[in-house]
Amino acid sequence: DIQMTQSPSSLSASIGDRVTITCRASQDIRNSLAWFQQRPGKAPESLIYGASSLQSGVPSEFSVSGSGTDFTLTINSLQPEHFATYYCQQYISYPFTFGPGTKVDIK
Amino acid sequence: EVQLVESGGGLVQPGGSLRLSCAASGFSSSDYNMDWVRQTPGGGLEWVGRSRSEPYGYTTEYAASVKGRFTVSRDVSKNSFYLQMNSLKTEDTAMYYCTRGAVGSIPHDSWGQGTLVTVSS
Numbered sequence: 001d002i003q004m005t006q007s008p009s010s011l012s013a014s015i016g017d018r019v020t021i022t023c024r025a026s027q028d029i030r031n032s033l034a035w036f037q038q039r040p041g042k043a044p045e046s047l048i049y050g051a052s053s054l055q056s057g058v059p060s061e062f063s064v065s066g067s068g069t070d071f072t073l074t075i076n077s078l079q080p081e082h083f084a085t086y087y088c089q090q091y092i093s094y095p096f097t098f099g100p101g102t103k104v105d106i107k
Numbered sequence: 108e109v110q111l112v113e114s115g116g117g118l119v120q121p122g123g124s125l126r127l128s129c130a131a132s133g134f135s136s137s138d139y140n141m142d143w144v145r146q147t148p149g150g151g152l153e154w155v156g157r158s159r160s161e162p163y164g165y166t167t168e169y170a171a172s173v174k175g176r177f178t179v180s181r182d183v184s185k186n187s188f189y190l191q192m193n194s195l196k197t198e199d200t201a202m203y204y205c206t207r208g209a210v211g212s213i214p215h216d217s218w219g220q221g222t223l224v225t226v227s228s
Contacts, residue, residue, distance in 0.1 A: 096154040
């Protein structure tokens, strides 16, 4: 199985800050990477697929980069609605696997 | 509007069975891959299983942890998706989400609100 890791596991930031989350795959997954956002008490929501394609309706504060094994998700100006947990997932091969998540909370 | 509504969760004893349902609306589920994803009490997400779209014969895939115990299925006439869970273990305790995925692109573009399964004696 492909193992997914994320760093950091959590971070504290202020409104307007720029934050970056890193996701790493244990082997080459090309661009078969998705990112999900989960607010407290809610189901996850799709943000990014294909490593760099924003899901319809996702605000432009989100940007992504990477391919192969190393990927980053950047929130360019943190807003109140961005405080959540973020998960990456590889979907190049079964079983699909998720990273452990990065919790972004208010400093 | 795309909607996925899960039902069927509850408390079950180890070794027992449960069937989860996912009612889809706002789209034809036969055109999409349909998956179950679960979230453990510790917060981690685990992909459980998939039913591919109609052009791919509704073929299925499973996580190793559930293979042989869980079965995904569809009722196209009801636009519904199911997860039959047998031989349940305490480690199957989780919130179970039904998701929709576009073939060849977004793996889980829509999620239901989830249904909670608790396996305990």
